[in-house]
Amino acid sequence: MSRRPPPELEGYAERAREHCFICAIAAGEDRRHHLVYEDEVAIAFLNRFPTLEGYTIVAPREHREQVTGDFPADEYVALQRVVYGVAEGVRAVLEPERVYILSLGSQAANAHVHWHVAPLPPGVPFEEQQLEALSWERGILDLSDADMAALADRLRPELAARLGTAP
Numbered sequence: 001m002s003r004r005p006p007p008e009l010e011g012y013a014e015r016a017r018e019h020c021f022i023c024a025i026a027a028g029e030d031r032r033h034h035l036v037y038e039d040e041v042a043i044a045f046l047n048r049f050p051t052l053e054g055y056t057i058v059a060p061r062e063h064r065e066q067v068t069g070d071f072p073a074d075e076y077v078a079l080q081r082v083v084y085g086v087a088e089g090v091r092a093v094l095e096p097e098r099v100y101i102l103s104l105g106s107q108a109a110n111a112h113v114h115w116h117v118a119p120l121p122p123g124v125p126f127e128e129q130q131l132e133a134l135s136w137e138r139g140i141l142d143l144s145d146a147d148m149a150a151l152a153d154r155l156r157p158e159l160a161a162r163l164g165t166a167p
Helices: 009-018 021-026 073-094 145-163
Strands: 035-038 042-046 056-060 098-106 109-120
Touching: 009 109, 021 042, 021 056, 021 109, 035 073, 035 145, 042 073, 042 145, 056 073, 073 098, 073 109, 073 145
Parallel strands: none
Antiparallel strands: 035 042, 042 056, 056 109, 098 109
16 A cells, blocks of 8 residues: 655644644544544544554543543443454454554643554564554555545444444
8 A cells, every 4th residue: 555744743743732633523523534433432533644554543522631540440441342342343344463552642732532443454564563553654544535435434334333333
């Protein structure tokens, strides 16, 4: 799959500091991201700047900033069930060698807590796996909006079946 340069980091970080893009997606104000799952607790959407096909972000609808500290245990476990369901759905549809799950972000930008569900396709050389597979250093996948929409259409029914909601 071909790659293109990622967004310019300084501009990206500045925009991420100005407003919470995850809150905007959850409120239905940001339609640039392809939602693949939503319920009353969480949303899941395709990463707009993916380094791996099917790279999905899972986040609570409510703005929370600490990966564990902002959640009572029962809410955290409920959210992790969504992360698990998304990962298993992505795994079923794309058949990756491995699925990486990480919580990344920063108080400086992208403070809304979220989990990255990143499927590693089979055959990636070891040197290009793990954190290297997530790095923008080699560029991001050159996927059109139509490509992303088609992938979202493939994922939605699988995620709905696994997580018990209508697609």
